Amino acid sequence: MDESLEIRNALEAGRLEEALKRYEEYHMGLLVKPLQSEVHLVVGEAYQNQGEVSRAIEAYNRFLRLGRRHSQTGEVNYRLGFIYSRILRDYSKAKRYLHAALRFHPVEAKRNEVEKELNAVNDYLERVFIPSEEDVDIGEAYAVIRQTEEQIDISQVGRLMAKARGVPLAEATGDLRRSRGILVEELEGSRAVGLARELQAVGIPVLVVKRKDLISLPKPQATTSADFDAGGLRFQVGQQVITRRWEDVFLVSGARVEMERRERIIEQGPRRYGMVGRLPVQYYDGKRVRYKSVKEREVVVDFFMLEPWSSYRLRQRHFNTTLARKRLGDKAPANFLSAVREILKFGHGLAMSKGMLLMGRKATSQEWREATFRSLQEFENHSWWLLQLEEYGAL
Incomplete structure (x- = not known):
């Protein structure tokens, strides 16, 4: 059977692994007959759907080398422009492919989509590209x-x-x-x-x-309880419960932070000796109170919200599961880190800091070094930086 037809039939039948294996064999020189240009297109789409971006780019570029005048040339250039713009953040290459997509794409509705993406890339380059x-x-x-x-x-x-x-x-x-x-x-x-x-x-x-x-850093509102599900987020702020949608979340930033607190220590006074009647006794001369500073690490999570621009802060020491228990009863998250895993589950696809991703798995102490801060101020500086990266498409 013709190799091109064999690969296409495997893809159409849902035998993705077999099709991609045959495609790789061709590029290792194990298959002799050249593949049809359409095969590179469908294989590139399969790789893109799997998230294998580099292989998708290779397949699409092979298509372009073979099919400059093909009816799908404009679409392939658009897909490459989209990958470089939205996934790889290489806006110079994205611009080149999107310009080519405008030249070759025959469908007017699709051309409007290409122009919208190109305008977004140009707007980004105008704002953040190093000027002269x-x-x-x-x-x-x-x-x-x-x-x-x-x-x-x-x-x-x-x-x-x-x-x-x-x-x-x-x-x-x-x-x-x-x-x-x-x-x-x-x-x-x-x-x-x-x-x-x-x-x-x-x-x-x-x-x-x-x-x-630069985006401003909003003052965080302290929360004592929170609950998360597919329908949205709920925060307990004082006596008020605030409900927000996942679509309102701009960024979630979390980390380990060294907090300093004053600890009250009661000490007994110096030992004294005396007599009660004819019996010798010893006693302590009152009690003395002193304070010492204690540093301890705790997890802090800040949610940055759109419309209105605001921030809600969860702190591990101050957190309880009151809101979750009202909704879920005994099935409520048992502790703070269990609640954080709910964020990762229902907030899939949101912009998040590295610290949030580390909380979702058993990270090593070496990995945590990059997401541990010596003060709340350091953590807020880090979050402020992440806000800029998310706004300008570099996160």
Whole structure:
């Protein structure tokens, strides 16, 4: 049987594993006869549906090399543009493929969809692409933001930041250790562009955004209980129960945070000796109260909500399952981490921090190091950075 027909028949019959195995054999040189261009298209779609993006890209590009004038050329360019835009966040490549999709796509309704995606990419590049010095607005302050959380050479980056900001190296490196992603919050335009290019040159991808366009960090509302199901989220804030939809959630940020609290210690006074009649006795001279600071780690989860822009905070020490028990009775989550797993279950697909994902499995202490903060302020700085990444499509 013809290899192309065999692969297509296997895909149509739902034998996906067999079809993809035959396709890989062809590209390993085990099959001799060239495949039809349509086979690359359907295999690329199968890989894309499985989430194997790199293999989908390979198959789609093989199709394009064979079928430049094919009726599906515009659709394949659109799929590649979508992958690079929405999944890989490589907007320059996305723009190239989307432009090609507009040229080749024969369906007017689909062309409108392509134009919408292309406009979104152009809007992103206009806001965050590193501009030239001539393109920055005079008198406007800019922020420089890291796109990833990979380890960096503090001394090397610190020197670049000290030079751009005109501050001592010790101050620049200290700010860098505390920044958690927003490297410079306010810098003159040409200096921000120069710093961004130097950082890119040493392998640190960054965004350049106008300071006024950064998303604000809302003040969190303390909650004592919460409940989550497919229908939405419920928070106990004081005496009020607030209900929100999953569609309202912009970001969920969670981590381990070192909290400091004062512990009251009662100590007995010094031992005294005396006589009661003719009997010797010993007693303690009163009691003394002192306080000491105790540091302990607890899990903190912040929910950032749209319309209105707000935030709700769950803290492990202050959490109880009152709301869940009202709805579920004995089936309510037993503790805080059980409730967090409900968030991961019903909030699938939401933007979440690494700390949230670690809570869903048995993470090692090494993994937790990247999601543990020495204070609430550090944790909030980290969340503020994640908000910018989500807003500008880099999370």
